[in-house]
Amino acid sequence: MLKSRITVKNEFDTLPDADKAHYKEENGVWLLQSDEATELRTAKEREKQRADTLEAERNRLQTEKDEATRREQAAKDEADRAAARKAGDMKTLEDTLAAQHTAALATVNAEVERLKALAVNSLINGKAEALAAEISTVPELLVPLIAARLDADISGAVGVTRIKDAAGNVSATMTIDILKKEFVDNPKFAAIVKGSNASGAGGNGGGSGGGAAGKKISEMTEAERVKFHRESPEAYKAQARSEGIAVRG
Numbered sequence: 606m607l608k609s610r611i612t613v614k615n616e617f618d619t620l621p622d623a624d625k626a627h628y629k630e631e632n633g634v635w636l637l638q639s640d641e642a643t644e645l646r647t648a649k650e651r652e653k654q655r656a657d658t659l660e661a662e663r664n665r666l667q668t669e670k671d672e673a674t675r676r677e678q679a680a681k682d683e684a685d686r687a688a689a690r691k692a693g694d695m696k697t698l699e700d701t702l703a704a705q706h707t708a709a710l711a712t713v714n715a716e717v718e719r720l721k722a723l724a725v726n727s728l729i730n731g732k733a734e735a736l737a738a739e740i741s742t743v744p745e746l747l748v749p750l751i752a753a754r755l756d757a758d759i760s761g762a763v764g765v766t767r768i769k770d771a772a773g774n775v776s777a778t779m780t781i782d783i784l785k786k787e788f789v790d791n792p793k794f795a796a797i798v799k800g801s802n803a804s805g806a807g808g809n810g811g812g813s814g815g816g817a818a819g820k821k822i823s824e825m826t827e828a829e830r831v832k833f834h835r836e837s838p839e840a841y842k843a844q845a846r847s848e849g850i851a852v853r854g
Contacts, residue, residue: 609637724759728759728765729766730752732755733747734748736751736784741794743847745847746840746844746847747788751784753769755768755769756769766781768783768784792837793839793840795840796837821844821848822844822848822850
């Protein structure tokens with residue numbers, strides 16, 4: 606009985622020529638060309654084709670499944686990222702709002718402090734400058750001294766200038782007029798207080814030294830300068846500096 610297929614050439618070559626006529630070579634394989642063999646080959650080819658088709662279908666279904674899984678995972682990942690971005694945006698928004706609130710509060714506080722400083726400057730320095738100009742021939746020398754005796758009360762709707770006593774405590778009884786009299790009557794400032802006739806610490810007048818009312822040091826006699834310096838050294842130095850006169854200490 607002839608084989609349906611021969612895969613070895615030597616085996617094919619040993620066949621009688623009459624038997625060889627029943628074979629057809631296909632890719633190095635000799636296939637029997639009988640009806641039964643042909644039907645068998647056809648069946649095998651169909652089976653292979655079916656198997657190939659099933660394998661292709663299986664591969665297609667697996668590819669579709671894999672793609673569906675990938676899309677599902679990608680959708681989940683995107684949803685997670687969107688949630689993360691949303692959460693991140695909320696945090697950023699909260700941080701931004703907090704920063705804006707802090708900045709706005711800082712601006713308001715700065716403005717409040719600026720207005721408080723203006724009020725304090727007006728209630729203290731403004732009042733000190735006005736009083737010094739009123740009583741002194743060299744007001745810039747008295748401004749810091751007077752200002753040191755003043756305090757600003759801005760707790761109410763209207764700011765009020767308070768007077769401190771000599772110890773630096775706000776007094777409930779002192780007024781600006783009392784403070785004014787205190788500076789005018791102080792012999793240390795006699796040389797720079799308008800209309801003062803006080804003569805140094807004794808305050809007896811005499812028109813010399815510290816009692817040379819309204820005089821500049823450059824206008825004083827030598828005796829007046831010596832007396833002024835001896836009796837009111839700080840006032841003398843302050844006035845001398847205001848006149849551009851060099852002094853020691």
